[in-house]
Amino acid sequence: MTSDTNDHRQLDHLLSNSAARLDRWRDLNAKAQAWAAEVRCARTGAGAGPVQEALADLRPMESYFAYPGVRLLHALDERIADGDGMGAARLILRMSNSLLSGSYRYDEGEWQATEEFSAEGPDRTPPGLAGSHASRPYFEALFVSPAPAARAAAITREIRELRRHDDPLIYEPVLVGSVEDALLATILNGKLEAVVIYDGIPIPSKHDAPLLRDFLSVYEHLDMTVDAPREIGVRLAHMISRIRPELDIYLLTDRNVEQLAGDPSASAIRRVFYEVEEPMEVHLNILEGVRDRQSTPHFDNLKQYAAKPISTFHALPIARGKSIIKSNWIRDFGEFYGLNLFLAETSATTGGLDSMLEPTGNIKVAQEKFARAVGADHVFFVTNGTSTSNKMVYQAVTKPGDIVIVDRNCHKSHHYGMVLSGAQPLYVEAFPMTEYSMYGAVPLRTVKEALLALKSAGRLDKVAMVTLTNCTFDGHIYNTQRVMAECLAIKPDLIFLWDEAWFGFARWSPFLRMRTAMGAAAALQAWRDDPKALEAWQAQCRELGEDLDPKDPRLLDRVLVPDPRAMRVRVYETDSVHKSMSSLRQGSIIAVRDEDYEHHVSAFHEAVFIHASTSPNAQIIASLDVARRQMELEGYELVMRAIEVALAIRREVANHPLISRYFSVLGADKMIPEEFRASGFADYLAPRMNWLTAVKSFKEDEFCLDPTRLTLVCGTAGYDGTTFKNLLASRYNIQLNKTSRNSVLLQSNINNTRSDVAMLIKVLLEISEEIESGFKESGEAGRAEFAEKVRSLMEDVPSLPNFSRFHDGYRDDPRSPTQEGNMRDAFFAAYNEADCEYLPLSSQDIDKRLEAGPPLVSANFVIPYPPGFPIMVPGQIIDAHTIEFMRKLDVKEIHGYNGARGIKLIKPSAIGV
Numbered sequence: 001m002t003s004d005t006n007d008h009r010q011l012d013h014l015l016s017n018s019a020a021r022l023d024r025w026r027d028l029n030a031k032a033q034a035w036a037a038e039v040r041c042a043r044t045g046a047g048a049g050p051v052q053e054a055l056a057d058l059r060p061m062e063s064y065f066a067y068p069g070v071r072l073l074h075a076l077d078e079r080i081a082d083g084d085g086m087g088a089a090r091l092i093l094r095m096s097n098s099l100l101s102g103s104y105r106y107d108e109g110e111w112q113a114t115e116e117f118s119a120e121g122p123d124r125t126p127p128g129l130a131g132s133h134a135s136r137p138y139f140e141a142l143f144v145s146p147a148p149a150a151r152a153a154a155i156t157r158e159i160r161e162l163r164r165h166d167d168p169l170i171y172e173p174v175l176v177g178s179v180e181d182a183l184l185a186t187i188l189n190g191k192l193e194a195v196v197i198y199d200g201i202p203i204p205s206k207h208d209a210p211l212l213r214d215f216l217s218v219y220e221h222l223d224m225t226v227d228a229p230r231e232i233g234v235r236l237a238h239m240i241s242r243i244r245p246e247l248d249i250y251l252l253t254d255r256n257v258e259q260l261a262g263d264p265s266a267s268a269i270r271r272v273f274y275e276v277e278e279p280m281e282v283h284l285n286i287l288e289g290v291r292d293r294q295s296t297p298h299f300d301n302l303k304q305y306a307a308k309p310i311s312t313f314h315a316l317p318i319a320r321g322k323s324i325i326k327s328n329w330i331r332d333f334g335e336f337y338g339l340n341l342f343l344a345e346t347s348a349t350t351g352g353l354d355s356m357l358e359p360t361g362n363i364k365v366a367q368e369k370f371a372r373a374v375g376a377d378h379v380f381f382v383t384n385g386t387s388t389s390n391k392m393v394y395q396a397v398t399k400p401g402d403i404v405i406v407d408r409n410c411h412k413s414h415h416y417g418m419v420l421s422g423a424q425p426l427y428v429e430a431f432p433m434t435e436y437s438m439y440g441a442v443p444l445r446t447v448k449e450a451l452l453a454l455k456s457a458g459r460l461d462k463v464a465m466v467t468l469t470n471c472t473f474d475g476h477i478y479n480t481q482r483v484m485a486e487c488l489a490i491k492p493d494l495i496f497l498w499d500e501a502w503f504g505f506a507r508w509s510p511f512l513r514m515r516t517a518m519g520a521a522a523a524l525q526a527w528r529d530d531p532k533a534l535e536a537w538q539a540q541c542r543e544l545g546e547d548l549d550p551k552d553p554r555l556l557d558r559v560l561v562p563d564p565r566a567m568r569v570r571v572y573e574t575d576s577v578h579k580s581m582s583s584l585r586q587g588s589i590i591a592v593r594d595e596d597y598e599h600h601v602s603a604f605h606e607a608v609f610i611h612a613s614t615s616p617n618a619q620i621i622a623s624l625d626v627a628r629r630q631m632e633l634e635g636y637e638l639v640m641r642a643i644e645v646a647l648a649i650r651r652e653v654a655n656h657p658l659i660s661r662y663f664s665v666l667g668a669d670k671m672i673p674e675e676f677r678a679s680g681f682a683d684y685l686a687p688r689m690n691w692l693t694a695v696k697s698f699k700e701d702e703f704c705l706d707p708t709r710l711t712l713v714c715g716t717a718g719y720d721g722t723t724f725k726n727l728l729a730s731r732y733n734i735q736l737n738k739t740s741r742n743s744v745l746l747q748s749n750i751n752n753t754r755s756d757v758a759m760l761i762k763v764l765l766e767i768s769e770e771i772e773s774g775f776k777e778s779g780e781a782g783r784a785e786f787a788e789k790v791r792s793l794m795e796d797v798p799s800l801p802n803f804s805r806f807h808d809g810y811r812d813d814p815r816s817p818t819q820e821g822n823m824r825d826a827f828f829a830a831y832n833e834a835d836c837e838y839l840p841l842s843s844q845d846i847d848k849r850l851e852a853g854p855p856l857v858s859a860n861f862v863i864p865y866p867p868g869f870p871i872m873v874p875g876q877i878i879d880a881h882t883i884e885f886m887r888k889l890d891v892k893e894i895h896g897y898n899g900a901r902g903i904k905l906i907k908p909s910a911i912g913v
């Protein structure tokens with residue numbers, strides 16, 4: 001095996017296997033061009049050897065893709081055997097270009113071995129290939145069949161012959177003959193949309209490719225000890241659906257179809273066929289299954305609506321666009337957006353359109369499809385962003401006096417949600433990352449401590465919900481399943497709200513899916529259904545008793561098991577679809593997996609009525625529908641690419657001799673303290689890090705790091721976060737949103753490509769070069785000044801203030817040792833200006849009162865950006881740490897704080913205790 005191949009063992013290739021494949025093609029291409037050059041100049045050199053070697057490396061992987069496929073690779077073998085270096089190089093170049101550009105999907109000529117044909121372009125369909133690829137969406141379908149390899153070409157032809165000219169879609173078959181190969185194809189081939197499994201397939205791959213087998217082992221334990229070989233098909237279907245739940249799976253069997261269709265383990269299978277059934281039936285089902293994901297009921301309807309001649313007499317002059325197109329003054333608005341926007345603007349809820357507030361038609365169906373896509377029982381569309389989604393959840397499931405355990409560092413919509421619902425926050429703190437002036441995530445131990453303290457205080461019955469941000473802005477991902485399981489061990493009917501504003505895309509990564517709220521809720525339910533769950537709980541009872549003693553210190557140090565008979569799975573997830581998928585801004589969803597949802601139905605509807613606009617924007621709803629379509633059809637591939645882009649940035653920054661002198665991207669080892677990384681996982685680029693460790697980290701660690709979120713340290717280049725962000729924006733048109741004192745956050749998403757990586761690296765290089773040339777001019781003095789600036793940015797970091805406490809006047813029971821507070825009362829107390837006072841930060845009165853009282857009580861939220869979380873909330877006692885932090889704060893944007901007047905306080909006289 002060549003050293004190049006060893007490269008592919010690298011961890012990053014686990015997460016970026018499509019890039020790995022293209023890298024191999026580039027490598028093959030380079031070697032072929034070298035050989036062709038030798039032939040052309042009649043030089044003696046390495047000859048065909050390197051090409052053959054590279055091809056041998058690539059070949060096992062190629063069997064999982066339709067293009068270039070057996071026929072083209074065979075033609076290539078022939079040219080190599082004939083010593084036709086130039087011909088081989090031409091063919092290889094054409095194949096690799098076609099793969100890179102994706103042109104094989106619509107250009108039939110790309111499939112032909114003879115160059116004459118391809119030169120004539122795609123119009124001429126070769127005999128035997130009915131239906132050209134042009135203009136129809138293309139995908140690949142996997143056929144897992146025990147048929148001998150010698151029959152492969154004939155089978156492929158038979159499948160192609162099923163094509164009809166009026167098929168709305170076109171697919172190419174990929175044939176594999178074993179369970180291992182089927183799983184590898186599922187993992188590697190992002191173009192797959194459907195899988196057809198024939199009963200009676202063998203398990204091991206026919207390829208002797210230990211590397212691929214290694215690779216497979218991180219996804220699936222191939223425990224195929226089945227009682228009857230016939231069960232293999234069903235088992236394979238189950239395994240495939242765990243890796244890519246969106247794929248349609250069909251099973252062809254000679255068993256009793258009716259019986260199999262009722263088998264619960266067959267739930268992953270879309271349809272079971274009796275093997276002798278018409279192949280055309282299978283073909284039509286494959287197309288129909290993909291069409292079902294492709295169809296976007298609301299968007300499709302809106303397009304139809306826009307095309308109808310309609311007169312409107314409702315209050316929406318913009319609808320149909322006449323007031324715009326005919327205007328003397330605003331016609332450019334219409335020209336800019338195009339007429340369709342206005343034709344599709346409507347307030348109608350009839351005539352084929354649906355009501356967002358009481359959906360019964362296409363919006364309802366669109367929501368159901370989205371629920372299927374994210375693995376939820378229900379999905380609700382929200383057109384005012386996740387800010388509103390979060391408030392709706394608080395409104396629906398909490399009431400005044402309920403306690404919510406919540407990360408103080410979470411998005412402000414949670415704090416405001418509690419002001420609205422009257423729920424009382426019990427703030428818990430994330431672990432600090434003081435060197436970078438930011439917070440991590442809340443350790444599970446902290447959440448358990450809070451719950452146990454409430455139990456000790458006799459207030460556990462007040463606790464309604466636990467709210468956490470998954471993943472955090474900076475990329476900390478919770479072990480959602482473990483957090484919920486352990487909390488449910490303390491209180492079995494807790495509700496969880498996971499704010500996954502950034503994390504919606506994670507559903508389409510087999511590694512990240514288990515860490516989404518919906519993925520974890522499903523796993524919890526599956527766990528509960530296993531008899532081992534009850535055994536585990538009974539074992540715990542023997543040790544700790546049935547009713548956990550909150551004072552028992554062992555509870556914090558061990559993994560707690562909930563009572564599977566008592567626990568309820570009640571999980572809410574909110575996603576800003578617009579932040580990680582192709583939705584217009586403000587497109588958001590609430591995904592629900594709540595066994596007791598029926599108790600909340602009316603409250604939930606009420607919450608929608610309270611918070612949703614009565615004029616929801618049809619375009620946002622359509623974009624939610626379309627975003628779902630895209631993710632269900634190409635999410636797997638796109639998310640893999642987003643991860644590839646992020647890993648490429650990490651690699652380039654770390655390996656560039658000049659850039660790495662001034663910049664670095666923080667790895668998991670810097671972002672997550674060691675105690676939370678039991679797997680020992682350090683970083684995506686760490687040498688000798690193996691696949692199994694990375695996957696263990698995803699599966700087991702308390703926190704893992706989202707690879708697509710990159711904290712780039714710029715303090716070491718002499719820039720504070722805000723200055724660096726502005727520099728990137730003004731000079732290079734590179735936009736990003738989050739900064740800390742000495743870092744900026746970069747993110748990759750499904751929109752990024754490798755050329756974005758090149759662009760960013762070029763910019764970082766330019767900035768690094770500038771720093772160096774600056775030294776040439778300024779000499780030693782300049783270097784010293786630079787070093788001092790870096791030191792100040794990297795070392796003089798203000799420590800972040802923890803939440804102090806609520807004033808006793810805003811606590812239901814001032815004697816309770818638990819720190820929840822009645823924030824809403826404080827919030828409204830401040831409405832009475834006469835009860836408030838202002839103290840400038842520089843005022844000596846502040847210091848006097850800090851020393852001798854009476855305590856300073858915040859009248860409102862104060863939220864500096866960065867860090868972007870409230871360092872004061874209404875009713876909170878402001879302590880010396882917070883004042884010190886505010887005095888040092890050098891950011892311009894501080895919501896809720898007026899520098900000229902000072903901090904707003906509730907007067908002591910206005911607070912009754």
Ligand SMILES: *Cc1c(COP(=O)(O)O)cnc(C)c1O
Pocket residue numbers: 384385386387388411413469473499501502576586588
């Ligand atoms: C952005 C964000 C929100 C709010 O979402 P919008 O869609 O912008 O309203 C909520 N929570 C978190 C963690 C966010 O990052």
